[in-house]
Amino acid sequence: MASRGVVGIFFLSALPLLCLELRRGIPDIGIKDFILLCGRIFLLLALLTLIISVTTSWLNSFKSSQVYLKEEEEEKNEKRQKLVRKKQQEAQGEKANRYIENVLKPHQEMKLKKLEERFYQMTGETWKLSSGHKLGVFDLPEEPSETAKEVVTVALRCPSGRVLRRRFFKSCSSQVLLDWMMRLGYQTSLYSLSTSFPRRPLAVARGSSLGDVGITVDTVLNVEEKEQSN
Known part of the structure; x- marks a missing residue:
């Protein structure tokens, strides 16, 4: 659209020159000279159209490259931000895991151990808290009958x-x-x-x-x- 507008402007600007040439050369101009003049004018217009078309294409490609570079830069920035957020989340996750392993888990184990000790103390089975002999490893003599003597x-x-x-x-x-x-x-x-x-x-x-x-x-x-x- 822009190239067509420019061609039209050049064409309109060339009309006065054409009219001036025709006015000057009407007494002496012939058909052959008129055709040559029109050919020159059309050749000039074709050259201008080619220059304008090439210039417009170059401008459009330059704008497209600028837009592409801008989109590529925005995509890189977005990827960089995602990478930064991912690293931050991983750091937070590792920090939370260390807190659970070093603080919460030992605290819960100690709390459970105290509750277990209190329970066995109340039931009188604190022997279960020690690491002594296993149950059932002591051999007892066979129990005598009720009618046995002594x-x-x-x-x-x-x-x-x-x-x-x-x-x-x-x-x-x-x-x-x-x-x-x-x-x-x-x-x-x-x-x-x-x-x-x-x-x-x-x-x-x-x-x-x-x-x-x-x-x-x-x-x-x-x-x-x-x-x-x-």
């Missing part, structure tokens, strides 16, 4: 409130009581045995029998938690 029934009153009973021969080693207590999960490093009435610690020794430590009749023993020294 047999006593021993009841263990646990800190949790349950009472467990078992029969033993009086000739059994008194160590069997500690083995029984350990088998129930109460370790000797944390718990001890004591008589009920009168209350006194039970002196257990591997070389002493149940009768030697005073258990000659059916007896109730208390499983008591030892006082932990600082």
Whole structure:
């Protein structure tokens, strides 16, 4: 559109010159001269049109290249901003993970451990917090029948409130009581045995029998938690 407008302007500006030439040369001009004059004018117009077309194409290509460069620069800036945002998000994620691993997780584990300790202290099963012997590794002698002679029934009153009973021969080693207590999960490093009435610690020794430590009749023993020294 712009090139056509420019051609029109040049064409209109050439008309006065054409008219002037025709006016000057009307007396002497012939058909041949008129045709040559028109050919020159049209040749001039064609040359101007070519120059204008080439110039317009160059301007349009220059503008297109400028627009392309601008769009390319904007695309690069957008990619750069996305990369910066991605790095920031990754840094924030790593920071959050470090906070969880170094602060929140240890705090939660410590809180759970305290709650577990409090629970086992309330139920009288603090032996579960230690890393001592495993349960069920102590062999107990076979329990005698109810009609067997020289047999006593021993009841263990646990800190949790349950009472467990078992029969033993009086000739059994008194160590069997500690083995029984350990088998129930109460370790000797944390718990001890004591008589009920009168209350006194039970002196257990591997070389002493149940009768030697005073258990000659059916007896109730208390499983008591030892006082932990600082």
